[in-house]
Amino acid sequence: MEKLNINNQDILETIYELEKNKGKARLTDIALKLKFSKSRTNQEIKKLISMGLIHEDKYGPIVLTKLGLFEAERIMFTHLLIKTFLKSHLGLDEAISEKDACAIEHIISEETIKAMVKHLEKDLDNIGDFNLTEAEEYLVKKKRLSELKVGQKARILKIEGLRSIKKRIMEFGIIKGEIIELIGVAPFGDPLSYRLNDFNLSLRIKEADNVIVELIEEV
Amino acid sequence: MDRKEIALIGNPNSGKTTIFNILTGSNAKVGNWPGVTVEKKEGALIGHPNYQIVDLPGIYSLSAYSDDEKVAKNNLLKKPAIVVDILDSSNLKRNLYLTLQLLEMNQNIILGLNIMDVALKKYKEIKLDVLSELLNVPVVPLVGQKGEGTEDLINTIVNYKEHETVEFRLPYGGELEEHLKNLEELFAEKKVVIAGYTYRMLAIQALEGDEVVRSLLKPYGFDDFIQKEINHLNSLFKDDLEMVFIEKRYGFIEGLLKKMLVRKKTIENSIGTSDKVDKVILNPVLGIFIFFGIMFALFQITFFFGDYIKGFLELILSGISSIITKSVSNDILASFLNDGVLSGVGTIITFLPNLILMFLLLTFLEDIGYMARAAYLMDRFMRFFGLQGKAFIPLITGFGCTVPAVMSTRTLESKSDRFTTIFITPLISCSARLPIYILFISAFFPDNRGSVLFFVYIMGIVLAVLMAKIFRVFFFKDGAAPFVLELPPYRIPTAKATFLHTWERVKEFLTRASTLILAMVIIIWALSILPLGVEYGSADSIIGIIGSFIAPILSPVGFGTYEAATALISGIVAKEVVVSTLGTIYGADGGGLVNVLANEWTRLQGFSFMLMSAIYVPCLATLATIKQETKSWKWMFFVIAYTSVLGYVVSFIVYQLGSLLGF
Numbered sequence: 001m002e003k004l005n006i007n008n009q010d011i012l013e014t015i016y017e018l019e020k021n022k023g024k025a026r027l028t029d030i031a032l033k034l035k036f037s038k039s040r041t042n043q044e045i046k047k048l049i050s051m052g053l054i055h056e057d058k059y060g061p062i063v064l065t066k067l068g069l070f071e072a073e074r075i076m077f078t079h080l081l082i083k084t085f086l087k088s089h090l091g092l093d094e095a096i097s098e099k100d101a102c103a104i105e106h107i108i109s110e111e112t113i114k115a116m117v118k119h120l121e122k123d124l125d126n127i128g129d130f131n132l133t134e135a136e137e138y139l140v141k142k143k144r145l146s147e148l149k150v151g152q153k154a155r156i157l158k159i160e161g162l163r164s165i166k167k168r169i170m171e172f173g174i175i176k177g178e179i180i181e182l183i184g185v186a187p188f189g190d191p192l193s194y195r196l197n198d199f200n201l202s203l204r205i206k207e208a209d210n211v212i213v214e215l216i217e218e219v
Numbered sequence: 220m221d222r223k224e225i226a227l228i229g230n231p232n233s234g235k236t237t238i239f240n241i242l243t244g245s246n247a248k249v250g251n252w253p254g255v256t257v258e259k260k261e262g263a264l265i266g267h268p269n270y271q272i273v274d275l276p277g278i279y280s281l282s283a284y285s286d287d288e289k290v291a292k293n294n295l296l297k298k299p300a301i302v303v304d305i306l307d308s309s310n311l312k313r314n315l316y317l318t319l320q321l322l323e324m325n326q327n328i329i330l331g332l333n334i335m336d337v338a339l340k341k342y343k344e345i346k347l348d349v350l351s352e353l354l355n356v357p358v359v360p361l362v363g364q365k366g367e368g369t370e371d372l373i374n375t376i377v378n379y380k381e382h383e384t385v386e387f388r389l390p391y392g393g394e395l396e397e398h399l400k401n402l403e404e405l406f407a408e409k410k411v412v413i414a415g416y417t418y419r420m421l422a423i424q425a426l427e428g429d430e431v432v433r434s435l436l437k438p439y440g441f442d443d444f445i446q447k448e449i450n451h452l453n454s455l456f457k458d459d460l461e462m463v464f465i466e467k468r469y470g471f472i473e474g475l476l477k478k479m480l481v482r483k484k485t486i487e488n489s490i491g492t493s494d495k496v497d498k499v500i501l502n503p504v505l506g507i508f509i510f511f512g513i514m515f516a517l518f519q520i521t522f523f524f525g526d527y528i529k530g531f532l533e534l535i536l537s538g539i540s541s542i543i544t545k546s547v548s549n550d551i552l553a554s555f556l557n558d559g560v561l562s563g564v565g566t567i568i569t570f571l572p573n574l575i576l577m578f579l580l581l582t583f584l585e586d587i588g589y590m591a592r593a594a595y596l597m598d599r600f601m602r603f604f605g606l607q608g609k610a611f612i613p614l615i616t617g618f619g620c621t622v623p624a625v626m627s628t629r630t631l632e633s634k635s636d637r638f639t640t641i642f643i644t645p646l647i648s649c650s651a652r653l654p655i656y657i658l659f660i661s662a663f664f665p666d667n668r669g670s671v672l673f674f675v676y677i678m679g680i681v682l683a684v685l686m687a688k689i690f691r692v693f694f695f696k697d698g699a700a701p702f703v704l705e706l707p708p709y710r711i712p713t714a715k716a717t718f719l720h721t722w723e724r725v726k727e728f729l730t731r732a733s734t735l736i737l738a739m740v741i742i743i744w745a746l747s748i749l750p751l752g753v754e755y756g757s758a759d760s761i762i763g764i765i766g767s768f769i770a771p772i773l774s775p776v777g778f779g780t781y782e783a784a785t786a787l788i789s790g791i792v793a794k795e796v797v798v799s800t801l802g803t804i805y806g807a808d809g810g811g812l813v814n815v816l817a818n819e820w821t822r823l824q825g826f827s828f829m830l831m832s833a834i835y836v837p838c839l840a841t842l843a844t845i846k847q848e849t850k851s852w853k854w855m856f857f858v859i860a861y862t863s864v865l866g867y868v869v870s871f872i873v874y875q876l877g878s879l880l881g882f
Contacts, residue, residue, distance in 0.1 A: 163459060164284065165701045170465045171280040172703050173313045183494070187503040188599035193706060198310040198341075200497075200706040202595045207701050 006106045007044050009075050010034055012053060015064055016072035024061035052161060052209070066160045070142075070212060077135040078105045078113065085116045088126040113139050137214075145203070145211035146192065148182040154213035155179055161210030169207060173197060180213065223270050225376060226294060228321070229305035230314050231277035232588075232707035234333040237363040237716055238305050239274045241265075242373065247274070247723065258629075259290075260723075267377055273299070279313070281320045286634060295324055296415035301379050302326040303372070308338035308345065308360075309708075311480075315472045322354065322387040325417050329375055330354070333361040335368070337708075344481035353475060355387065364713060386417060391467050394455060398448055399423065411439055426452065427461040493708040497592070501706075506596050513589070514615055521577045522619040522650065528572035536565045554748055554755060562792075563740035567733040567840075574728060577616065577623040578721045581630070586712035586720070590630055591704055598702065604684050605691040607631070607702060610640045614683070617647030621841040624649075625848055626724065635695030641845060642690055642858060643683040645837035646865075648676050651794040655832045658798050662816040663825040675833050682834065682865065728844075735843035743792050743839075762788055776867060777827040777874035778820070787831065793838050823882045827874040835866035 004012070014033050018025035031041040045062060048054045053068035064072055083101035086092045092100070117136050120127055148154055156178045159166050173196055174180070183200065184193040191204040227242070229235040239247070243262030264270035275294055276287035295302065304321055306314040321328055330350070332338075338345060351358040357375050361368035391399060402422035413421065413435050424432040425445050436442065449460055456463045500506055540557050547553040584590050594608030601608050609631050616624035624644045631637040648656075656675055664671045746761040753759040758767060758781055766785030773779045782804045790797035798812075805815045816825060836842075836859050846855040 159462070163461075166459070167282060167461060167465070168284070168701045168703055170462055171282065171316060172705075173316070173469070175466050175469050184497070184501050185503060186501070186595055186599060187507050190599045191595060191702060191704075193497075193501065193595065195494075197312050199313065199708075200494075202591075202598075202702070202704040202706055204598070204702045207703065 004071065008048060008051075008053075009071075009106055011041075011044050011048060012064070012068060012072040013075050013079070015054065015062055016069070016076060019064065025063070026061055030062070066158070067144075067210065067212075070144075070160075074138055074142075075105060077138045078108060080130055081113065081116055081120075081135050081139065082108065084127050084130045085120060088123065088128075089119065110140075141215050143213055143215060144209050145180065145194075145213050146205045146208035148213070148215075150182050150184060152215060153179055153181040154215050156211060156213050158212040159210060160212065161207075165207060165210065169203070169211070172201065174211060179216065221269070223300040225264065225270055225272045226275050226299040226302045227272055227305065228275045228291060228295075228302055228317070229277060229331075229333075230279055230307060230317060232705060233277070233305045233307040233314060234361075234363040235274070235277055235305040236720070237713075238303075238331060238333065238361065238369070238372075239272065240716060240719055241363065241366060241369045242272050264373065264376065266373070270376065278317065280317055281324070285632065287632065295321070295326060298326070298415060300327065300381075301329060301376060303329045303331055303376065305331045305333050305361075305363075307334050308332040309334050309341055311338075311476060312469075312472055315475065316468060318354070319389060319468050319471065322356075323389060323423060324420060325386055327379070327381060328354075328356045329372070329379065330356055330358045331361050331368075331372055332358060333363050335360045336362045336365075341483075342480050343483045346479045346481070349479040350475065353478065355385070364710075386419060388419060389468065389471055391464075395426075395452065395463065395467070398452060399426065402426070402445075402448070405441070405444075409439055409441075411436070423464070427464055491708070493588075496709055497706070500589075500592055501595065506592075510593060510596050513584070513593075514612075517577075517580050517584075518615065518619060520580060521573055521616070521623070525573040525576045529569050532568050532572070533565070536561060536568070551748065551751070555744065558747070558755065559741045559744035560737075562744070563737040567729070567736050571725070573620050574623050574626070575721065575725055577627065578724045579717065581612070581627055582717050582720045582724075583712065585630065586710070586717060588707045588709045591706050594704060595706065604643075604687045606640060606687060607633075607636055610636060613640050613644055614647055617644045617649060619650055621645050621647070621649045621837055622844050625841060625844045626728065628848065635691075638849065638854070639687050639690045639695055641848060642854075642861070643687050645841055645858065645862060646679050646683040646686065646834065648679045648833055649794065651838065652833055654795045654798045655790075656829060658801075658813065659816070659825045659829040662813045662820075663822040675829065678830065678869075679833060682869075686861075686865070727847075733843075735846060736840050739839040739843065740792060743789070747789070758785075775875070776831065776870035777824040777878075778831075783828055787835065790832060791836050791839060793840070794832070797832055823874060823877040826877070827870040830873055831866045831870040833866075834862060834869055836862050 011030060011034065014030050015025040018029055018033070022029070027038065027041055027045065030036075030045075031038050034041070036044070045054065045056065048068070049056060053065055053071055055063045055065050055068075057063075079101050082104050083097045086097040086100060087094065117132065117140065120132055124132065142157070143154065145154070145156075156174060156176055158176065159170055159174065178196060181195045182192060183195050186192070186202075189205075191202045192208055193200055193202045194208075227235060227239055239260065239262075242264055244265040247260045247262040258276075260274040262272055264272055273294070275291045278285075278288050278291050280288065281292050281295070282288055302321055304318050306318065308314075318328070318330065332345075332347065335345075347358045347360060357379070359368055359372045359375050361372060363369070390396060399419070399422045402425065403418040406418045406421055411418070411421065416424075416432070416435075421432060421436065425436060425441075426449060428449060433442065433445065436445065452460050452463070500509060540561055543553055543556045543561070547556060581590075584593070590609065590612075593612065596608065597611040598608035601610050604610065604614075610628075612630065613624045613628045616627055621644055624647070625641050628637045628640045628644070631640060656672055660668050660671050743762070746765070747755055749761050750759075753763075757763050763781065763785055766788055767781045769784040769788070770779045770781050773784055778784075782801065785804065786797045786800040789800040801816070802812050805812060805819075807815045820828075837845075842855055842859065845858055846852060849855065
């Protein structure tokens with residue numbers, strides 16, 4: 001997947017919050033909340049549409065696609081995790097934790113997230129109503145198929161994206177519950193090759209992006 | 220006895236072609252399905268001439284997205300007497316998906332479980348009788364490569380009795396099954412009759428949103444009702460309904476496999492040979508080196524080795540030509556035989572060594588499983604061209620000869636990829652254009668030979684990239700076709716299969732393209748010799764008159780002379796003829812011609828002419844091949860038109876800009 005930049009992440013997060021609090025997200029509200037100009041917001045929205053993360057009907061509200069929702073939830077959980085960590089372990093107050101979490105969430109590495117999760121696990125009484133298990137699920141286990149590392153195995157959870165592409169890859173056997181392993185990356189980083197059941201196949205990153213999987217730990 | 224049509228179907232890489240060759244004893248007729256460029260092969264069942272085997276395209280499902288799938292589906296709707304479904308037994312799960320779709324199309328099926336030898340190493344036991352019983356179809360184990368089980372398959376075909384079978388009904392369960400039944404009852408009630416479809420098929424495909432079925436049902440007025448059903452079920456399953464069908468089918472297959480496969484107790488965790496090889500072949504760094512190594516070898520063998528044979532053939536032809544000149548006293552007849560027939564036959568024959576070697580090697584690479592890997596390795600790079608990985612091979616072959624390059628586009632499945640590649644391949648400078656470049660570079664750029672030559676080649680590549688993008692935007696917009704590519708296990712093909720496959724291709728070239736090439740060469744000959752009495756190709760011949768007529772049009776690009784125009788026209792026969800025509804007209808050759816040109820033309824004129832000859836209309840053999848591969852005169856004339864315009868535009872810009880800058 002193309003790495004989401006700070007603006008992409010902020011907009012997804014904002015739409016997510018607007019959908020949750022107001023029921024729908026409109027361009028003006030997003031612009032207002034992020035203090036962006038309307039034309040700039042519009043540009044950013046177009047980028048996210050081309051990435052398949054949001055969907056916009058003419059004159060209608062802006063809606064997260066299922067993939068967009070997945071990304072937004074990841075960002076949200078990252079935010080909450082950092083905030084909880086800052087509050088409970090470093091003893092910072094609510095306002096500072098909130099503000100710093102907003103900044104750190106964009107650049108934090110997977111390794112740090114894992115370390116934070118591990119740390120918080122030892123101290124479950126101190127994290128309030130933060131659902132650590134769910135956060136771990138989203139931040140450590142659930143991935144897009146394109147995000148696997150070579151040798152990692154995962155169970156397929158969901159296939160999203162355009163109907164025609166979705167159907168093609170499902171008929172090939174990429175369906176819910178199957179175990180898939182990334183076995184290689186082509187020169188220039190794309191396409192990727194996977195092992196599925198009894199055969200090997202290759203997918204472009206663009207297609208592998210549509211598949212959400214759950215890492216399985218090697219026994 | 221009436222003829223029975225037996226359709227052969229299966230996934231790609233299931234070994235279907237080998238089985239087809241065995242069943243027909245390699246007496247296949249190769250043709251095309253009407254209206255599409257999908258290859259059609261058919262032949263009589265060996266020993267049973269009243270059974271006609273039709274090889275359907277290798278496909279993964281019957282979704283009718285690609286041409287291949289449409290061809291297969293339309294043929295199945297005509298209900299062949301028997302459908303022989305070839306499966307890769309070592310990869311049953313995915314292979315059985317197509318089988319289920321065939322069963323749901325109510326076909327008379329025989330299952331050929333191929334590649335049993337590999338499967339038996341993988342599993343402790345494969346209960347074929349269980350599979351046969353559960354699906355209610357005959358099952359025959361096969362090892363196609365060794366010819367094992369094919370006797371049995373032939374017997375099963377010949378003894379197949381069309382019994383009154385109960386229609387296969389995959390139990391979809393729950394709400395979905397209920398809705399299917401309701402639809403079936405509705406169709407029965409309203410007495411729907413659609414040839415080739417049962418009510419069950421109609422119900423399933425209507426709910427899957429199949430456009431053909433939806434439009435077939437429209438006259439009965441169910442459309443709104445069906446849409447309501449789909450919407451209802453979509454919201455019930457919280458997913459597109461057609462995806463639910465796919466999952467249910469795979470669920471059913473999972474159940475089947477549990478009953479019929481006994482897995483080995485110790486799961487062999489060792490990596491298979493194929494994967495070990497892939498560790499090297501598909502390594503991002505090593506893989507590229509190996510790929511270029513293989514391409515280099517392919518190119519060397521095809522062209523250097525091929526050119527030796529070609530030179531030998533040309534020697535024979537020139538021998539025959541001198542015999543004709545000596546023994547035939549009638550000048551016109553001698554000219555017809557030499558410049559018409561012999562030159563035409565010569566054009567065809569001299570392509571053959573390259574073509575045969577090329578196809579032999581490509582077939583081998585395809586059969587062994589390397590082509591899919593090559594596509595995988597080059598995919599990202601080829602996307603600069605707006606093409607996919609497999610298009611690399613035609614383009615690199617184009618540096619040798621455009622004819623085999625155009626023919627090798629067959630490995631591209633999607634029509635848009637294939638046609639775009641066919642159209643841009645002539646822009647890659649083939650080896651026949653080298654003599655022109657050498658002549659003009661010697662005459663005008665004696666001090667910068669290497670860099671000018673390099674520039675001409677690079678220009679061809681750049682133009683190819685540009686045009687590929689343009690064709691993509693204007694003609695072939697279906698760029699969204701997913702790149703789901705199987706990387707099949709490596710398999711050593713039998714020599715017989717490789718030769719057979721190569722021979723089929725060569726035969727096709729000989730029977731189709733060659734007649735067209737011969738006709739075109741004779742037409743050009745007639746234009747060069749008429750009206751009677753003129754010197755061959757002189758200013759008074761028709762071709763010379765056309766040349767003089769075109770010359771003024773070429774003034775803006777720098778060479779509005781009869782000599783240049785005639786050389787370009789005659790160069791359509793074969794590019795290197797440009798040099799010999801200039802030689803004839805100026806009455807000089809070799810170093811003499813270089814001097815004449817250097818004196819008569821300016822450097823800018825020469826440069827402009829050289830670029831024009833690099834781009835304009837491809838040779839007759841290429842045109843005939845394009846006609847054959849696209850199955851359309853329209854596309855052939857399109858290539859003539861666009862290359863002419865492009866050549867004109869490039870030369871115009873170079874000449875006018877050059878003049879302006881005072882070169």
